[in-house]
Amino acid sequence: MSKFFNTVKRVFPATSKTHQDIADFISNALISSPYNPLQLSSITHLDPKVIHLVLTNPRVPPQSCLRFFKFIQTNPSLISGYKPILQSHVALVLRLFEARKFGEAKSVLNAVVTTDDLRCPLSELASLVSRESLESKIVETLFDMLFRVYADNKKFKEGFEVFDYMVNNGLSIDDRSCIAVLLALKRCRQFESLYALFRKMVEANVKITVYSMTMVIDGLCKIKKIDEARKVLDEMLGKGVKPNEYTYNTLLDAYIKSMDAEGVEEILKAMQRDGVGFDVTTYTLLIDGSNSIEYAEKLFDEMREKGLPADVHVYTAMISRYCKAGNMRKAFYLFDTLVEEGLVPSVHTYGALINGACKGGQMKAAEILLGDMQSNGIDPNRIIFNTLLDGYCKLGMLDEAKRLRGVMEGKGLGPDVYYYSIVATALCKVSRYEDAKQTLFEMLSKGVAANTVTYTTLLDIYCKEGNLVEARRTFREMLSKGEKPSVVTYNALIDGYCKKGEINEAHQLMADMQVEGVAPDTYTYTSLVHGECIRGKTAEALKLFNEMQSRDLVPNVVTYTVLISDLSKQGRSDEAFRLYEEMIEAGLTPDDTVYSSLVGSLHSSESKPDTDGKQK
DNA sequence: CCACTACTAT
Numbered sequence: 001m002s003k004f005f006n007t008v009k010r011v012f013p014a015t016s017k018t019h020q021d022i023a024d025f026i027s028n029a030l031i032s033s034p035y036n037p038l039q040l041s042s043i044t045h046l047d048p049k050v051i052h053l054v055l056t057n058p059r060v061p062p063q064s065c066l067r068f069f070k071f072i073q074t075n076p077s078l079i080s081g082y083k084p085i086l087q088s089h090v091a092l093v094l095r096l097f098e099a100r101k102f103g104e105a106k107s108v109l110n111a112v113v114t115t116d117d118l119r120c121p122l123s124e125l126a127s128l129v130s131r132e133s134l135e136s137k138i139v140e141t142l143f144d145m146l147f148r149v150y151a152d153n154k155k156f157k158e159g160f161e162v163f164d165y166m167v168n169n170g171l172s173i174d175d176r177s178c179i180a181v182l183l184a185l186k187r188c189r190q191f192e193s194l195y196a197l198f199r200k201m202v203e204a205n206v207k208i209t210v211y212s213m214t215m216v217i218d219g220l221c222k223i224k225k226i227d228e229a230r231k232v233l234d235e236m237l238g239k240g241v242k243p244n245e246y247t248y249n250t251l252l253d254a255y256i257k258s259m260d261a262e263g264v265e266e267i268l269k270a271m272q273r274d275g276v277g278f279d280v281t282t283y284t285l286l287i288d289g290s291n292s293i294e295y296a297e298k299l300f301d302e303m304r305e306k307g308l309p310a311d312v313h314v315y316t317a318m319i320s321r322y323c324k325a326g327n328m329r330k331a332f333y334l335f336d337t338l339v340e341e342g343l344v345p346s347v348h349t350y351g352a353l354i355n356g357a358c359k360g361g362q363m364k365a366a367e368i369l370l371g372d373m374q375s376n377g378i379d380p381n382r383i384i385f386n387t388l389l390d391g392y393c394k395l396g397m398l399d400e401a402k403r404l405r406g407v408m409e410g411k412g413l414g415p416d417v418y419y420y421s422i423v424a425t426a427l428c429k430v431s432r433y434e435d436a437k438q439t440l441f442e443m444l445s446k447g448v449a450a451n452t453v454t455y456t457t458l459l460d461i462y463c464k465e466g467n468l469v470e471a472r473r474t475f476r477e478m479l480s481k482g483e484k485p486s487v488v489t490y491n492a493l494i495d496g497y498c499k500k501g502e503i504n505e506a507h508q509l510m511a512d513m514q515v516e517g518v519a520p521d522t523y524t525y526t527s528l529v530h531g532e533c534i535r536g537k538t539a540e541a542l543k544l545f546n547e548m549q550s551r552d553l554v555p556n557v558v559t560y561t562v563l564i565s566d567l568s569k570q571g572r573s574d575e576a577f578r579l580y581e582e583m584i585e586a587g588l589t590p591d592d593t594v595y596s597s598l599v600g601s602l603h604s605s606e607s608k609p610d611t612d613g614k615q616k
Numbered sequence: 617c618c619a620c621t622a623c624t625a626t
Contacts, residue, residue, distance in 0.1 A: 214617075215617095217617095218617065221617095245617085246617050247617085248617090249617045249618070250617050250618095251617095252617090252618095253617065253618065280618090281617060281618050282618090283618095284618050284619065285617085285618055285619095287619095288618075288619070312619080313618055313619050314618085314619080315619090316618095316619045316620080317618080317619055319619090320619070320620070323620095346619080346620090347620070348619045348620045349619080349620085350620080351619085351620025351621080352619075352620055353620090354620080355620060355621075358621095381620085382621080383620050383621050384620075384621080385621085386620095386621040386622075387620070387621050388621095389621085389622095390621065390622070416621095417622080418621050418622045419621090419622085420622085421621090421622040421623065422621075422622050422623095423622095424622090424623090425622065425623065428623095451622095452623080453622055453623045454622090454623080455623090456623045456624075457622080457623050457624095458623095459623095460623070460624065463624095486623085486624090487624080488623055488624045489623085489624080490624085491623095491624040491625070492623080492624050492625095493624095494624090494625090495624065495625060498625090521624090522625080523624050523625045524624090524625085525625090526624095526625040526626080527624080527625050528625095529625090530625070530626075556625090557626080558625055558626050559625080559626090560626095561626045562625080562626055564626095565626070591626085593626055594626090597626095
C-alpha cells in the first residue's frame with residue numbers, strides 16, 4: 001500500500017544521501033509508476049528543497065507533479081515553513097502552464113491567495129517569480145491569472161496591485177481578464193472601483209470593448225453619475241468604440257429613472273444618429289417611462305408592427321402600466337396573450353397583477369393570483385408579500401398583516417424596511433401615531449437601516465403630533481446619516497409648519513429645498529395654499545395657486561378643494577363657483593367636501609354677505 | 617441593460 005514511501009525510507013534510512021538523490025528517487029518513482037496510489041506510513045519529513053527539485057524536474061510530467069503535490073497537501077505534517085512551500089506552489093503552477101492545464105493552475109493559485117500560511121505581499125511573490133528566468137509570456141500568464149484569482153476572491157486591492165505591477169514591468173494585460181475583474185466588481189457593487197479599473201485600462205492602453213465600456217457606464221449610472229457616464233461614452237466614441245443597444249439602453253434607463261426627459265431625448269437622437277435600432281428592451285424602458293398609458297400603448301403597437309418579438313419583460317411592463325392605471329381587464333388580457341404566445345410569466349408579471357389587485361382593494365383576487373403563481377412553480381418573494389401587506393393595510397386589515405408576517409418568517413423572509421414602512425403608514429392612517437413610532441423604533445432596534453422613506457414617515461408623524469422640534473431633529477438626523485430628503489420629506493415638514501401657523505418657516509423650507517435641487521410639487525403648493533388660507537391670507541393663497549401654473553404644476557382635487565372651501569367660508573361664492581367650473585373643465589372629479597363647501601357658501605352669502613366668514 | 621413593494625396635501 002504505502003510501498004512508495006516505505007521504499008524511500010528503506011533506501012534512505014539516514015540523511016546520508018543528498019536532497020538531489022532523494023528527489024531523483026521520488027521523481028523516478030513518479031515517472032515509472034504514474035498510477036500508484038501515494039500513501040505515507042513511516043516518512044516523517046520531506047525537505048522543501050526535495051519537493052522543489054521534484055516539481056521542477058522536467059522529466060516528471062506536470063500531471064505527476066500535481067499528484068505529488070496533492071499528496072503533500074493531504075499530509076501537511078510532512079513539511080514545515082511556508083516560504084519554500086509558496087515557492088513549490090509557484091513551481092507547480094508553471095509546470096501546469098507547460099501542460100496547458102490552466103484550470104488546475106488557477107486552483108493552485110487560488111490556494112496561494114486564500115491560504116493563511118501562503119498569503120504574502122505581491123512584492124514577495126514577484127521576487128520569487130523573477131528568480132526563475134522565465135519567458136515574459138509565461139510571467140504574463142501567471143500575473144494575469146493572479147489578477148483574476150484576486151478578483152474571484154474579492155481581493156480587489158491586491159488585484160489592482162497586480163495590474164500596476166504588470167504595467168510597471170511592461171507586461172501586457174489581457175482585456176478579457178479585465179472584463180472578468182470588472183464583472184466581479186460589478187457583482188460586488190463596487191462601482192467606484194469599477195470605474196477606477198476602467199481608467200487604469202484606458203491609461204494602460206488595454207483594449208476597450210463595447211462590453212467593458214457599457215459595464216462601466218452602467219456602474220456610473222448606478223451611483224447616479226450619469227453625466228460622468230455620458231462623458232465616458234463620448235470619450236470612447238472618440239476612440240472608435242461603437243456603442244450598441246445595451247449601451248444606449250443603460251443610459252436610457254438611467255435618464256428615465258432620474259426623470260430627465262432631456263437626457264432621454266438626447267439618447268434617442270444618438271441612437272438614430274448611430275443607426276442603433278430600438279430593441280425589445282428599449283421599448284420596455286420607454287413603456288415604463290412613458291407618462292401616459294396611451295403613449296405606452298403606442299410604443300407597444302409600434303414594436304409589434306416592427307415585427308420585434310415581445311418578451312416577458314415588455315409584456316410585464318405593459319401589464320404593470322395597465323394595473324397602475326386601474327385597467328385590470330386589459331392587464332389580464334395581455335397576461336393571456338403572453339401565455340398564448342408560449343411565454344412564461346415571471347414573479348414580476350405576477351407581482352404587477354397582484355399589485356393591481358391590491359391597489360384596487362381586491363384582496364381576494366390578489367390571493368388567487370398568489371395561489372396561481374405558486375401552483376405554476378413560482379416562489380413569491382418579499383416584494384410580493386409586501387405588496388399584499390400594503391393591500392391589507394390600506395383596507396385597515398392589520399390582523400392580516402400579522403398573519404403575513406408569520407408566513408414570511410416561515411419562509412425565512414424577515415421584515416425589511418418596506419415591511420415596517422407599510423405597517424407604520426397604516427397605523428398613521430388610523431391616527432395610531434404612538435404605535436407607528438414604536439414600529440419604526442423596533443425596526444431600528446432590529447438593525448434594519450432607516451432610509452429616506454423611514455425618516456420621512458417618522459418626521460411626518462412628529463409633524464402630525466405638532467412636535468416640530470422632534471420633526472426638525474429627525475430631519476437633521478437623516479441628513480447626518482447621509483439620507484437625502486426627498487420632495488416628500490420637505491412637503492411633510494412644510495405641511496407641519498403650515499398647520500402650526502408658522503407659514504414663514506414653511507416658505508423658508510420651500511426656498512431651502514430648491515437650493516438643494518428638490519423642486520416643489522403640487523403637494524408643496526397645496527400645503528402652502530392651505531397654510532395661507534388658515535391665517536386668512538386668501539390673496540396670498542391665490543397668488544401661490546397662480547404661481548403653480550407658471551411652474552407647470554397642475555392643481556388637483558385637493559388644491560381646488562382647499563381654495564373652494566376657503567372662498568366659501570368667506571362667502572365669496574362667485575369665486576368659489578368659478579374655481580369649481582375651472583376644476584370640472586380640467587377634468588377633475590370633485591368630492592363631497594367641495595359640494596358641502598359650495599352649499600355652505602350659499603348660506604353664508606345669503607345670511608351675512610358682508611362678513612369675512614372666518615368664524616368657525 | 618429592463619420588469620414587481622413603502623413615505624407627503626382637503
